[in-house]
Amino acid sequence: MNVIRLEFIRFIIVGIINTLIYYGIYLMFNVMLEINYMASHIIGFAISLIVSFFLSSYFTFQVKPSLKKFLQFPLTQLFNISISSVLIYLFVEYLFIDSTIAPIVSLFITVPFTFLITGKILKK
Template sequence: MNQQLARILRFGLVGVVNTGVYYGCYLLFCRWLPVMAAHVLAFAVAMVGSYFLSCYFTFRTKPTWRKFLLFPLSNATNFVISTAGLYLLVHWLDVDSRIAPLVAAAAAIPFTYLVAQFVLVTRTAESELQP
């Protein structure tokens, strides 16, 4: 299996774990907070775990403070797509608020991979992987 495909599969596995963390937190927070506040807080909690899994497991790179501080920026695309999707699904299309975040998160996956790879994999490391 080539290295890029293996990385994509690891990213998918981390995404499943991250989605589970997000969704569990979202459902928990929805008991006390409005839908959008629960979404934002759950997203933040899941993103910290996602950073470490992405570094150690997906991209096999050393975590640094610089990458940690940039990682939320790399997820801005994911946040915008999932937030807009959640709002559209719940408020315009009347999708159940327990299901909508999963659909919105799925739409953001390809964009999140590209941006996370850009942030976590340095140019030097990429050039070492190329023949």
């Protein structure tokens, strides 16, 4: 199996773990604490970003994490948070998709692009 294919499979595994963390935090803030869906999205994203960095470094791309990469990693996720935030807003406000489902739908669009960007940063 080629390296990129294995990395993508590991990326998906990390993504599933990270998504569960993000979504659990999102639901906790949005549903249980009744915090606005967009604020809940950003809080969940920030916490899952830290987890994602370490899982992506050690497991997905099998590189040693460094402070420099940690500081650059959020830049790779800037695309993700920007596009997913816009998509979630559009899904909730204009397509009337429930705010508990909208973040999951947005993942299908953002994941492939995030894989490419993350790999470029972590493998430098």
